[in-house]
Amino acid sequence: MRPDRRPRSLKRVLARAGKGLALALLLVWSCGPIVLMVTAAFTPERDIFGGAATAWKPTLENFHALWSRWSDFFRALGSSLVITAGATALAVATSLLAGYGYSRWRSAFLARTAFGLIVLRLLPPIVCTLPLFPIVNVLRLNDTHIVLIVLYAAFFVSLGTMVMRAFIDQIPRDLDEAALVDGASRWQMLRLVIMPLAAPGMVAVAIFVIVFAWNEFLFAFIFTAKNAKTAPLVLSEMIGSLDGAEWGVLFAATTVQLLPLLAFVIACQKYLIEGLTAGSTKG
Amino acid sequence: MPLTESHWVLNAQSRSALPFIAPALALVSATIVLPAAYVLYLSLNASSFGQAPTFVGLANYEKILTDPYFWRAMRNTVVVVLGVVHAELLLGLGIALLLASGVPMRRLVFSALIAPYAVSEVAAVVMWRYAFDPDIGIATHALGLIGIGPLEWSVHPWQGLLMVALLSIWLHLPFTVIIIYAARLGIPKDIYEAARIDGATPWQRFRCMTLPLLMPALLVAMLFRYIFAFRLFSEVWLLTQGGPARTTEVVAVYLYLEAFRYSNFGAAAATGWIMVLACMLLASFYLHRLYRDMQGHAS
Numbered sequence: 009m010r011p012d013r014r015p016r017s018l019k020r021v022l023a024r025a026g027k028g029l030a031l032a033l034l035l036v037w038s039c040g041p042i043v044l045m046v047t048a049a050f051t052p053e054r055d056i057f058g059g060a061a062t063a064w065k066p067t068l069e070n071f072h073a074l075w076s077r078w079s080d081f082f083r084a085l086g087s088s089l090v091i092t093a094g095a096t097a098l099a100v101a102t103s104l105l106a107g108y109g110y111s112r113w114r115s116a117f118l119a120r121t122a123f124g125l126i127v128l129r130l131l132p133p134i135v136c137t138l139p140l141f142p143i144v145n146v147l148r149l150n151d152t153h154i155v156l157i158v159l160y161a162a163f164f165v166s167l168g169t170m171v172m173r174a175f176i177d178q179i180p181r182d183l184d185e186a187a188l189v190d191g192a193s194r195w196q197m198l199r200l201v202i203m204p205l206a207a208p209g210m211v212a213v214a215i216f217v218i219v220f221a222w223n224e225f226l227f228a229f230i231f232t233a234k235n236a237k238t239a240p241l242v243l244s245e246m247i248g249s250l251d252g253a254e255w256g257v258l259f260a261a262t263t264v265q266l267l268p269l270l271a272f273v274i275a276c277q278k279y280l281i282e283g284l285t286a287g288s289t290k291g
Numbered sequence: 292m293p294l295t296e297s298h299w300v301l302n303a304q305s306r307s308a309l310p311f312i313a314p315a316l317a318l319v320s321a322t323i324v325l326p327a328a329y330v331l332y333l334s335l336n337a338s339s340f341g342q343a344p345t346f347v348g349l350a351n352y353e354k355i356l357t358d359p360y361f362w363r364a365m366r367n368t369v370v371v372v373l374g375v376v377h378a379e380l381l382l383g384l385g386i387a388l389l390l391a392s393g394v395p396m397r398r399l400v401f402s403a404l405i406a407p408y409a410v411s412e413v414a415a416v417v418m419w420r421y422a423f424d425p426d427i428g429i430a431t432h433a434l435g436l437i438g439i440g441p442l443e444w445s446v447h448p449w450q451g452l453l454m455v456a457l458l459s460i461w462l463h464l465p466f467t468v469i470i471i472y473a474a475r476l477g478i479p480k481d482i483y484e485a486a487r488i489d490g491a492t493p494w495q496r497f498r499c500m501t502l503p504l505l506m507p508a509l510l511v512a513m514l515f516r517y518i519f520a521f522r523l524f525s526e527v528w529l530l531t532q533g534g535p536a537r538t539t540e541v542v543a544v545y546l547y548l549e550a551f552r553y554s555n556f557g558a559a560a561a562t563g564w565i566m567v568l569a570c571m572l573l574a575s576f577y578l579h580r581l582y583r584d585m586q587g588h589a590s
Contacts, residue, residue, distance in 0.1 A: 031389065034389075035342060035400070038407055038465075039406055040422075041418035041421075042418065044404060044429060048421065057426075105311045105312070106311060106314070108311050109310065110308070110312030113304040113305070114304055115301070115302055115304040117309055118304070118305055118312070123578075126578070132563070132570060132576050133328075134563070134566075135327060136323055136327060137323065138326070138330055138333060143326075158318070158322060162319055166319065166481075213422075222411070223410070223411030223414075225413055225414075225524075225528075226524050230551070240412070247413070247420075259417070259421075262414045262418075265414060266409070266414050270410070274405075277405065280408075281469055284470060284473070287472065
């Protein structure tokens, strides 16, 4: 054993321990609140308030209570699903088309409108609620799914277009030309050549919209009252009305709202990362 | 290629692209551009429900800029935004470098670290209220063990804002981590080899290589987080509703209350345009550079 070996390995052990500790703290920070809440959702109401000295026995009683007393919540979950699907389809379709347009043609007009789209992305959404509120009333669209679908899609068209352009830029133009020479129309070419190759970009855009639309609070709060209420809105009403007395039901509802999306995001993280980098550094 | 296109006549390139970009432009025009323009008009008028707007010039702006509640909301927003964004950048940089230095089960660890990205503001408020509940909160107990009293976020304004800031950092850290980590992965490995052979210390490698190379990503993350943090509404609304006694209001909450509680559309619209201007000002450097790039791109 060489004499200089020991201090070096000690240093390495310390460095490793430090790294492990930092990692453990970070994991507690990022997952702690989620794990805590989900665990509590499966805990009997009385045990949530202290008295949990006995072993933890998972129970579905909070979910039963939610089901029997908050049918409103499940209707809202349905609304959320419809709105999320609609907004995603609308945003992905318009972004794909616009991304293709901006990728394949160049002009001062296109440069100006692309710049305009980026500026719009910076505007605070709450600003647009003021005039939209009376307009939505006049059009009798208040408390409908359509308002939220259009609004959610509109606020992601800008990012979506930039992401799609970045992805489509990487598809060689020769492929377009070849398809056109073979007699395909622009639209056929878009569907048969571009769409399959730009699919990862479309998935990335879809993830952004899905996460946003499923979780959004402000617009839902302002533009829905009863029929089109989304799940986050009902959750916020539960926070208000329960006032700490019925944590169990609230936790069960929050868990139902949270877990599907969490699983989805973790499954799709690769696309999420690609999309975020394409959208923010190249846009 | 010379650009002979005037403002109103589109050249062949633009005309070919138009059918593709038209739906996107129509969508944002109808829901963002026109409403924003109308807000500008509203901000120069006095109006409320069922009342025709009357032109009042800059009176709304004057009213807001002399309203102590507006300034309190602005001060709260600035303090929270500065604290949140810079804490996120520091943490994000640390996490990105930690991940890049090699950790066991990297995919799993990464998934765990970005999990809050999927959590809604409402769900996050539920979790954090539970963790910091004065009686049963586990975080309250943990803080008690190291001698820190319960966080009375519903009583003391600064503690309410601290809670809002913690929640915001928790929710948005994944975004910052992803941006910085992706940029860190883009740095080629061999330059670190070369630096090691030249005898650079870890600190020197960080100071003279990693940090400058990550700077563009750090700036982009900072800009976007400034802009998005400035919109802060839901966390505050769901935690404190701006209370007690309007002490924890932020600008977006102030706007909401002016519009939908006090039915004072002129003042709310003026607040909106102050927000728009603040965002543009924050982003002006970035937008200027981008505009130059795009002009180059177009020809």
